[in-house]
Amino acid sequence: SAVISQKPSRDICQRGTSLTIQCQVDSQVTMMFWYRQQPGQSLTLIATANQGSEATYESGFVIDKFPISRPNLTFSTLTVSNMSPEDSSIYLCSAGRRETQYFGPGTRLLVL
Amino acid sequence: DAKTTQPPSMDCAEGRAANLPCNHSTISGNEYVYWYRQIHSQGPQYIIHGLKNNETNEMASLIITEDRKSSTLILPHATLRDTAVYYCIVRGTNTNAGKSTFGDGTTLTVKP
Numbered sequence: 001s002a003v004i005s006q007k008p009s010r011d012i013c014q015r016g017t018s019l020t021i022q023c024q025v026d027s028q029v030t031m032m033f034w035y036r037q038q039p040g041q042s043l044t045l046i047a048t049a050n051q052g053s054e055a056t057y058e059s060g061f062v063i064d065k066f067p068i069s070r071p072n073l074t075f076s077t078l079t080v081s082n083m084s085p086e087d088s089s090i091y092l093c094s095a096g097r098r099e100t101q102y103f104g105p106g107t108r109l110l111v112l
Numbered sequence: 113d114a115k116t117t118q119p120p121s122m123d124c125a126e127g128r129a130a131n132l133p134c135n136h137s138t139i140s141g142n143e144y145v146y147w148y149r150q151i152h153s154q155g156p157q158y159i160i161h162g163l164k165n166n167e168t169n170e171m172a173s174l175i176i177t178e179d180r181k182s183s184t185l186i187l188p189h190a191t192l193r194d195t196a197v198y199y200c201i202v203r204g205t206n207t208n209a210g211k212s213t214f215g216d217g218t219t220l221t222v223k224p
Contacts, residue, residue: 001158004155031211033211035214042199042214042215042216042217043156043214044214045211045212045213048211092155092156094212096211099144099161100146100158100161101146101158101211101212102158103148103155103156103157104155105154105155106154106155
């Protein structure tokens, strides 16, 4: 399995500001992903974080709003930019190893 | 990736087997069936996956019908800690895990 940690675990932010979420995997993985889970809903894939190149975004998500970095095979960051209350969600990092995908504990974001 | 259909909720008595169904009638030949669960306030947890044969591990059993159009996750002796949202996901796989698309899942409530 893969052990995934995220920082911060939760935060309360003011609208108009930005927050960067860090994701660390305990060993090298090929695939890393970022998901969003809005209150009471299922997970929605934001993007695939590609090592050494630009992230691949899903429909409805854009780089200007959710810039992603992946400098190596164990680490990635997601920034939520120019936040509004609608960005209040749980943001989850995920990593793929062999045939299986593993998830971090999530970052709970509240935007006021 | 193929779409899945799950009942929105199920109840199960503690100590009894919990049988969670999933329909995936449009599954293609190279797609696997994966099951995850999400306990409240945690990230999704991998449970089990299979292609066409029944699978069993320390957490659960996965029964896939011969035509592969449906499957059942079995928790043999449900406990209160098994109360969670269970997600059935169908996706292709290779040596590196690809992204997963989550539906609404089944909320399983284990009752004393």
